[in-house]
Amino acid sequence: MRRLLASPDFRAGFAEMLPACIGILPFGVVCGVGAAAAGASWLAALGMSAIIFSGAAQILAVQLLSSGAPFAVIVLTCSVLGLRFLMYSAAMAPYLKGLPPRWQQALAFLLTDQAFASAIRRFNATDDPRAGAQHFLGCGVALYLCWQITSMIGYFAGNLIPTSWSLEFAVPLVFIALVAPLLRNFPNVVAAVVAGIAVLALDGLPMKLNLIAAGVIGIMAGTIADVARERWTRR
Amino acid sequence: MDATLKLWAVIVVVGLLNYLSRLSFIALFAQRSMPPMLERALKYVPAAMLTALILPMIVAGPVSGLTASAAMTFDPKIAAAIIAGVVAYFTRSTLITLALGMSALWLLQLLG
Numbered sequence: 594m595r596r597l598l599a600s601p602d603f604r605a606g607f608a609e610m611l612p613a614c615i616g617i618l619p620f621g622v623v624c625g626v627g628a629a630a631a632g633a634s635w636l637a638a639l640g641m642s643a644i645i646f647s648g649a650a651q652i653l654a655v656q657l658l659s660s661g662a663p664f665a666v667i668v669l670t671c672s673v674l675g676l677r678f679l680m681y682s683a684a685m686a687p688y689l690k691g692l693p694p695r696w697q698q699a700l701a702f703l704l705t706d707q708a709f710a711s712a713i714r715r716f717n718a719t720d721d722p723r724a725g726a727q728h729f730l731g732c733g734v735a736l737y738l739c740w741q742i743t744s745m746i747g748y749f750a751g752n753l754i755p756t757s758w759s760l761e762f763a764v765p766l767v768f769i770a771l772v773a774p775l776l777r778n779f780p781n782v783v784a785a786v787v788a789g790i791a792v793l794a795l796d797g798l799p800m801k802l803n804l805i806a807a808g809v810i811g812i813m814a815g816t817i818a819d820v821a822r823e824r825w826t827r828r
Numbered sequence: 829m830d831a832t833l834k835l836w837a838v839i840v841v842v843g844l845l846n847y848l849s850r851l852s853f854i855a856l857f858a859q860r861s862m863p864p865m866l867e868r869a870l871k872y873v874p875a876a877m878l879t880a881l882i883l884p885m886i887v888a889g890p891v892s893g894l895t896a897s898a899a900m901t902f903d904p905k906i907a908a909a910i911i912a913g914v915v916a917y918f919t920r921s922t923l924i925t926l927a928l929g930m931s932a933l934w935l936l937q938l939l940g
Contacts, residue, residue, distance in 0.1 A: 649878065658834070672845045674877045675849045677873040678846060682849065686858060697854050704854075769913050770926065771922075772879055775875050776917060784875040796884070814876075
């Protein structure tokens with residue numbers, strides 16, 4: 594363990610993620626604020642960040658819990674959102690192939706959008722999968738620690754911020770920051786527009802089922818647009 | 829179901845499902861490649877799911893669930909969200925989007 598923490602690759606990965614930690618600070622804080630607003634204990638708020646370790650899933654779960662959605666609907670809706678990790682997992686798999694299972698299991702747990710982007714760069718730059726893995730571990734550990742700290746800041750400081758500041762508006766803003774840059778590509782625009790219309794049109798559905806229904810419809814629309822565009826350009 | 833129990837059940841089950849998704853192609857089916865159609869569909873999960881998550885937070889107010897009436901009156905949240913969207917599109921920065929989006933909301937609330 595000590596040898597690992599002393600390894601230059603681990604340290605480089607850890608240090609490389611510190612600027613990204615500033616970027617995820619507001620997101621983590623918002624997750625903590627959301628958990629506090631939903632009436633979670635500090636331990637549950639920490640458990641959420643430590644076990645789920647995905648901002649979007651945590652906020653979605655909190656929203657659904659506050660609106661009284663049943664357990665099965667919450668799990669189902671969150672798991673559709675979590676499907677994107679299949680994509681990261683498949684992209685990461687070739688780089689982690691030769692590693693011992695324990696390394697694979699640990700690194701899979703730390704797989705996030707930010708660590709993913711940085712790790713791919715490092716793996717491509719080295720021939721030694723061990724060095725790449727240690728670098729990835731450094732990235733993942735830095736983000737993980739930062740995530741727990743920021744969500745606790747949000748949980749405890751959120752109560753001190755007056756409601757007139759409309760801090761809850763930070764939640765959609767964080768998601769807008771994630772989605773808007775995706776809209777440079779046509780199928781993503783179709784997926785977003787269709788999902789957006791569907792979620793409002795299906796507002797009458799009980800148990801917040803409009804979220805998962807709109808998500809699935811949007812994913813299908815994006816996929817169809819992707820296939821259609823490919824056929825069109827091939828002609 | 830008891831609220832605390834339900835919360836912890838959600839944390840554990842969603843956490844486990846997320847972990848299995850993360851582990852999937854790294855360990856569980858390392859020998860297989862992803863079906864091409866699945867690979868294509870997964871690319872649109874973030875845009876579709878996040879948009880479905882965002883819109884109800886902005887269009888329907890925290891009190892009323894009536895989207896029609898919310899659309900009729902001027903809502904600073906909608907205007908601020910559009911500004912934030914444009915900012916995010918060009919800067920790709922969460923911090924700048926948050927700062928300008930919140931400022932826009934406060935300014936519009938002051939004016940309105």
